[in-house]
Amino acid sequence: MHFFGAQLFALYALTVLVFGCGAPLKSADEVAPIFDNAKSLSTKMLEICDLVSNNQAEPNFSNIQFDRNGCEAAGTQSQDLKPNTEIILAEVKTRKGNDLQVSRNGTQPAIASSATPATDSSNEIAVGTRLQIWLNRPLLKMVQVLVPALNKKTEAMANDGSTATTQQEQSKFKIKIIGKPQFDQENMSLKLELSVDSKRSDNSMFDISNRFVINGGLIKKKYIFATITTAAEADVKTSLIKRGKILLFVVPHAKDIYVDVVTDMTFHAFGVDAAMQEQILQFLRKALRMIPDFLEKAENL
């Protein structure tokens, strides 16, 4: 076959393949979304960041150490969700007074490298964490299993219009929705308030009792972004958590679902920071584990 014949054959083969695969001919404008789909994860996260950072009210990045750089680093320290996987925190920051320690790769930072005088009057300790996790399932499947689960959970609320309680068997967190959640259909946003209680005898060495406000919704009809903030500062007598904020990103990407959870919580300190830090991280791992656990459970309903 001479050169012209080869070109013809190639053109023929391409035409057959394109039509044979059922792909219709598309204009440049029509194929643009295909390339749009090839956005990187960090590009998607930056889309969320850029929109959210301009928000005057929640959900936004106020009162938390998180910015565009954080969005850009999405997925770089992620783990895959598998049954019984231990939650590895991608990043841990601890702050006591002006002393900030950061660690990555699941290790824990030492809050202080040397002993400090017993008269240290700082009575709070801030712990920031980041969890990056791939749920290992496409969103469509999640929707199929989550909708019945959500409906079941919310049925009682729809009936009495007020509250619903849930309790994770292992972690013994009692979560109660306060009042009526508000859904804004125009902006596809949701606001709800809930109380979280955990007694020391059930769960850990301390009591937790806080009210949290969740503000979130759909961003660009593609992504979910929510903030969870403490409604008020809690006294040490009622809760170890003094105040805090959590950012939750849910981004469908590469036929999987990427979940990024950034926490910045301030705890009452007891002058034994190394022990506190271990307890707090254990608590946060347990609390964060509830997110994938809920998704796992929903699939089995």
Next chain:
Amino acid sequence: MKMPLATFAVVLAGTLALACSSGDAFKGGTAERKPPRLAPGSADVAGVVETAKPILAIEYDVSVDTDKPMNLCKGTANVLINSTLKFRPTGKLKCLLVGEKDLSELFKDEGVEEEIDRTKVPEAGKFTRKANTSGGARFTPPRPNLLGPLIQDVDIYKNYRYVEESTVEVNDPQSGPISDKGAFFIQVLEAGVPFTAPISGQRYENVIHWEISASGFTNAGKIGVFEKTEYWQNARPISIPQIKMYTKLSQLFSGGMSAIGDAFLGKVIITISVKSESRF
């Protein structure tokens, strides 16, 4: 427009489902790739072993006296408490008649600890427990140890009393296995009061003054249980500025002299009082 959560769930699900079926970005295009990981996956870091870290180093003045009163021993103890709240004092006492004694001999019970399922013991959360002693005695249920240790509200300990029957088993090198029964009695004497450490002069603002006594154990010496231990425990920051232990000479020092000493000297009181402390 406002609507209840149930409706929200359905609307959200509908939106998500539509997005998926229309081939929108929700599905995640085939050209998309997950970003390279800079950190190893969970399996790679699962082997990270968390080691107990020191949290509090306390230097104590130790004095052993009789209730006559008469000083028997003097010394200094250094206690390093780690993040698992395990500690063992080190140091030496200079004593009348018996000479120098190692503190680890006196505090036999501060050694081995077992992981305890907190949800399966009564009064969980009110105090810590320990199952074993370094002498090999094993308590069922694990015996009460310290209040807290994270005490958020001292008020819950005001007038607090608790009695618990206990069985202990120990393998005595001379007489073989011993099984003994007795009871522990916890009593809070004061809660939320200030306390000034007599040696260091440091003032603690939120102290619970409490005691734990053991009764009924016929082999108390062999199982490392004192008749009574009195604590001045500060809630926040955590500290124990003073401890007093009440026992007999024969329980502290073995040998013929001790039995005679019990008769003549009466009760022995070990006072441990903070000299300095450092936090990590």
